[in-house]
Amino acid sequence: MNTQENPASDAAALPDLRPAARRIAGLLGPVDDGRLDGPTPCPDYAVRELLGHLTHLTAAFRDAARKDLGASTAVSPDAALPVLADDWREVLPRQLEEVAAAWRSPAAWTGMTRAGGVELPGEVAGVVALDELVIHGWDLARSTGQPYAAGEAELRCCEALLSPDEARPGGDSLFGPPVPVPDGAPLLDRVIGLSGRRPDWRPNA
Helix, strand or coil: CCCCCCHHHCHHHCCCCHHHHHHHHHHHCCCCHHHCCCECCCCCCEHHHHHHHHHHHHHHHHHHHHCCCCHHHHCCCCCCCCCCCCCHHHHHHHHHHHHHHHCCCHHHHCCEEEECCEEEEHHHHHHHHHHHHHHHHHHHHHHCCCCCCCCHHHHHHHHHHHCCCCCCHHHCECCECCCCCCCCCCHHHHHHHHCCCCCCCCCCC
């Protein structure tokens, strides 16, 4: 996304977080307690930490959209391993709906806000929130053996955010060195590669 543009000028053009949020909600049912210690594409996270991270980030980006800048938006996700609360099965689906609804407001995309302890424009924070949902949704699906598909509009938005930037050292993507994917790979695989993950990752592979 070109941060010189103002997506709030056209509400119909705002990225919609609802499909990504609802896709994650649909993945939660099969995640029984026996899966919580399984590996994920995030090297430092088991499934329980991934779910904890999703719980924390949905609260943070919900509050970032509302400009409710408190404890939820102040802490870096790298500060400590996420802790999964006992009530996550009730809390996470609700927060997924809330974060998607919060970013439906054009006001969320204007002005400055904060997430993960970082001050950033609302229009950038919204795209980062979408990217977090899309990428971590894929992480959860892949970790638990479930299918995953994302819409082209969401993926194009993530691709623009993650594409290497010559202004950064080494021209890396926003989240580190991309993983090369074959020419002609599906758009989802290209986005996953840009996020630093192997699109062919499988548990225990």
